[in-house]
Amino acid sequence: MSSCLTSEQRKIIDENRQRALQKLAEKKAQLSPRPTPSHSVKPPSSPSVTSSRSVSQSNYVSKTQTIYKDGRMLPQKTNSFANSSHHKTFKSTPKKAIEAKFILESPSRFLVDVIFNQGLIDLFKTMETKQYDAVTRKWSFSLQEYHKLVKQARVLEPEVKVVPLPSFIVQIFAHKMKTQQQPSSSSSPTKSAIDLSIIDKCLLESLMPFQLEGVKISIERRGRILLADEMGLGKTLQAISVACYYRNEWPLLIVVPSSVRFDWAQQFRRWVPSLDPQEINVALKGKDSGVSGMVNILSYDLMSKKSNELLTKKFKIVIMDESHFLKNFKSARTKAALPILQNATRVILLTGTPALSRPSELFTQIVGVLRPINFTEYGLRYCDGKKNAWGWDFSGYSNMAELQVFMEEKVMVRRMKKDVLSQLPSKRRQAVLLNPNAIKTDASMKKVSALVEKSTSAERRNLLFQYFQETASAKCSAVCDYITDRVEAGQKFLVFAHHCVMMDAIENHIKNKCKVEYIRIDGKTTSQQRKFYCDQFQKYEDIQLAILSICAANAGLNLTAASLVIFAELFWNPGILVQAEDRVHRIGQMDSVNIHYLVATGTADDFIWPLIQNKLNILGKAGLSKDDFSETDTVLFQNPRQKTILQCFEESFIEESNHDDNSINDDDILDDNTAESDGNLVSVQENGTEKKQDSKRHQTEITSHFKITTPTKNDHEEVEDFSKEFDDDFDWLTDDVDWNDSSLDDSEPVVKKIKKEL
8 A cells, every 4th residue: 555655645644643643742741640849859961861761761652552564653542440540539439328218107107118327216216106116127106296207307318318208198197297186177077976867767777887887987088988899898878878968968960881870870769769759860862961850870971071061060969980980081081070079079989999900090089089189299109100211101009008098098998898798698689770772672572562462362472482582682782781891890700691692792792892701601512611611710810701591501500709690681480590690609609799680671571570579489488498589679660551561471371371280390399399388378279350469469569669568378379370380381481492402502602712622
C-alpha cells in the first residue's frame, strides 16, 4: 500500500503522526503524579542526569505504547483496577436505606415490618402499647400510637425509609387512631339497639341465626355493605330484610342478571306480603320505565341504557346482585353503576365471589360501598403495582392480610358454608321462576295446549305428553341464560334434563359460549364410560358441570364434588327426582346441598309441580318419604285459563283408571301396603263429585303459591288413587324403554380435553 503513496502524502502522514505523538506525550505528562517539593530545588544540569532522564522517558514510552509495523504508536489499555482504586479514595457508595413498612394487623392494631435497626428498636421500646412476637420477630402497636410512631420514625431518615399506611386506611380508621377515644357521633345503631320489628314477620322468622347477624351488621354499617356469603347461604333474604328496615326511604332499585329478574320479584311477593304486588316493577325492555314502582328490578344492561333516568330519580337505597359483574371499571355497566351507588344513601351489594382472580377486581365494589379511593394508591398497596414500558401493571397481589382486615371491618360480610354448616339444613329446594319473555311459547305449543282442552279421553294422553315435550323446547333459551350465570360464579354443579332437545341445547351453549369443562351422561353412555366420567368430575376442579339425563343418571352415581343441583326440567315421578338429587346428597357430602328447579309459567311446569308435591305429601304422611316439595322456596302465579289444562291432566288419568282397575305397578303395591299399615288411609272409589273437588283443590293450591295445606282423609284417598293411575300412565309409556339403549340420544357424551379411549 505504501508504494501507492506519493512522497508528499507520506510526508503529511509523518507530520500528523509526530503531532499526535507529541500531544499524547503531553497528556501522559499531565496525568503522571508530581511530588510537591518542600523547598526550592535547582534543576540539575549534569549531562549524566539528562542522559538518565532520556532513558527513563524512553522506557516510559515503550511501556505505554504499542509500535506497529508502519511506525504508528498507540497507547495501551490502562489498568482499570489501578484507576478505580485511585478514584475510590475520593468517592464512596451511598448506604441503602432500611424500609420500615407499617401494616394494619387488626381493626385496632398495626405492626411494623422491618429488618434489624438499633435506632428503631430503641424507638419501639418507648411505645406504651408495644408487643413483640418472637415467632414472626415483628413489633406491633395500638392504632392510637400510629401517628406518634410514624412522626418519630421519620427522624431517622434517610437511614430509615418509612412506608406508612395508605391515606384511605388512615382516614377510615381515624376514629381508632385518636389518643383519647371519644363517644362516636355516628347515627348508626348498635346491634343490641336495632329494632327489626318493622320487617315483615314471615321474613324475619325465616332468617337463620347467621343471616340475622348479617342483617344487623348491615344496619350497623348504615346500610352500606357488601354481602359476600358463600353461594347458597341466602344473601337474597338478607338483602330484602335490610331493604325492608329502611322502607321509609323507598322507592328501591334492584339491579340483577337478566335471568333472575322475575325470581327477585317472586321473592318480594312471598316474603314481603305487606307490599302490594302491583308496586313491583320489572323492566324488560328499553322502552319500559325503570322507576315507576316502589320496587324496581332491571338487568345490568338496562341499567347502562337507563343510567340518566336512574340518576335523575335519585334512589336512596340500591341493591345490586352478583356485583362481581362490576369488576372491570372500564366497562359501560360499571361506569353507569358507580354514580348511582355513590349517590345512594344505602347500598347493598351481593356476590358469592367478590374477586374472581385478583384484588384489582374488588376496587369498584369497594368504592361503591365507601367513598372514592385513589386507584393508584390502592393498586400499589394491594395489587403489587409495577411500572413498565406500557404503564402501570396492577395484575398482581400484595399485603393480602391487611386487605382482608380492611374489607371485613368496613366493607364486607363473608361467611363460608363450613363456618355455619350446623345452622344449615342438609338439603334445600328452591323453585326458580324463569323469565317469561325468554320462554319460547310458539304457535305449536299453543296449538297443543288448545287441543288438550278439546280432546277426548282417548286422545288426551298423547297430547299431554306432547305438551310436556313442547315445554322443553320452550324453556331452552331461559335455562341456558340461568346456567351462564351459575358458570360465571365458578361453582361445580349438576344439570338434570329429560328431553334430548334440552340436553343438546345446554351442551351447545356450554361449548360455544361458556367454554368450560363438562361431562355428559345420558342413555347412550356405557357403564364403563359412566364410571370414567364420574371419576373425572370428582377429581378435577376444572370440570365445572355435569349434564345428566333424569332417567339415565338418577341412580348409581356419586357426584359429591358438587353441592348444587339444577333441574332444567321437571318430571312426572317425584321418586326419580329425589334419586337424582341424591347424586350429591349422600355419604361423603361435606356441604349443604342446594336444589334449584327451573320453572316456567304458562307451560306444563304449572301442573307437574303441584302433582309432585301432592304425591310426596301422601308418602310423607305414611312415613315412607321424608321429602316434602311443599316446603320448597317458590312463589308462582298462574294464568286463569290454565285451570282447564290442569283439569285435563288430572281427569285424563283418573278416567283411565276407572277402565283399568287391575293395572298395578311397584308404586301401587307401595301405596296399597301403606293403606294396610295405616287405618286412616282407606281406598275408596271416586265419583264425579269427588273429581270436581279434587280438581278444585289443585287449583286452590296453585293460587296459594303451591303451599300445600294438611290433607284431610278424603284428600289422602283421592290423591292416592290418582297417584297410582298417574304412575300407570308413565309406566305405560316407558315400560319397554331401556334407558341404557344408545338409540335414545343422538348426542355423544363429552368430556372436553379428555380422551374418549378408556
